[in-house]
Amino acid sequence: MFEPALTLLRDTRTKTLDAAADLTQQQSDFRPAPDRWSVGEVLDHLLIAERMYRDVIGRLIELEKTGRRPVITHSFSDVNTSIAYIPKAFLPFLEVPFTMLNMFVPSFVRETMAEFRLIPAQRPTVAEPGRGKPVGELREALRQSFEETAALLRANPRLDYARMRYRHPLLGDNNVMQVLRIVTMHERRHQSQIREILRAREFPKAA
Numbered sequence: 001m002f003e004p005a006l007t008l009l010r011d012t013r014t015k016t017l018d019a020a021a022d023l024t025q026q027q028s029d030f031r032p033a034p035d036r037w038s039v040g041e042v043l044d045h046l047l048i049a050e051r052m053y054r055d056v057i058g059r060l061i062e063l064e065k066t067g068r069r070p071v072i073t074h075s076f077s078d079v080n081t082s083i084a085y086i087p088k089a090f091l092p093f094l095e096v097p098f099t100m101l102n103m104f105v106p107s108f109v110r111e112t113m114a115e116f117r118l119i120p121a122q123r124p125t126v127a128e129p130g131r132g133k134p135v136g137e138l139r140e141a142l143r144q145s146f147e148e149t150a151a152l153l154r155a156n157p158r159l160d161y162a163r164m165r166y167r168h169p170l171l172g173d174n175n176v177m178q179v180l181r182i183v184t185m186h187e188r189r190h191q192s193q194i195r196e197i198l199r200a201r202e203f204p205k206a207a
Contacts, residue, residue: 005180028135044129060164070164081124102172
């Protein structure tokens with residue numbers, strides 16, 4: 001049941017690692033503008049995001065295995081991601097409208113919004129990346145992160161992952177497979193950002 005979603009995430013992760021495969025530390029740390037991320041920061045952000053949602057999936061599995069209702073609901077106070085130019089201070093007032101709206105938005109539309117940069121997105125505070133981390137360590141951590149996600153699911157092959165729900169005002173109501181797809185589409189979104197950085201005119205040349 002979960003293998004197609006894992007395969008999609010694995011293939012996407014491979015492309016991310018290929019894009020960063022030969023980067024030097026100087027290239028990894030290069031920022032095309034003071035307010036823009038470096039490739040290294042993008043990689044760290046992807047790592048944090050996957051870890052965050054893997055923790056959610058792990059908690060859902062634990063709820064299911066212990067006979068409790070496998071539903072986790074996060075508010076904007078927990079994950080304050082935003083879209084367009086909505087100030088994060090306004091998000092608590094928008095929880096009910098966003099929640100109601102997402103009841104009528106199909107999952108593929110939310111996935112499309114996660115993948116393509118049609119609408120500006122504001123990262124949640126909990127997924128803020130660090131600067132200057134060793135690029136080799138980031139690459140290895142991303143490889144290992146996928147293996148940890150896959151191992152978590154494969155250790156529990158008989159659970160009903162469609163029954164486990166993660167709810168957020170902006171992301172909507174998603175089962176575990178849909179959460180994995182959102183993680184994947186989010187990574188694809190940032191792959192286009194990596195490509196833009198690598199094409200920047202000031203991008204450092206390899207020694």
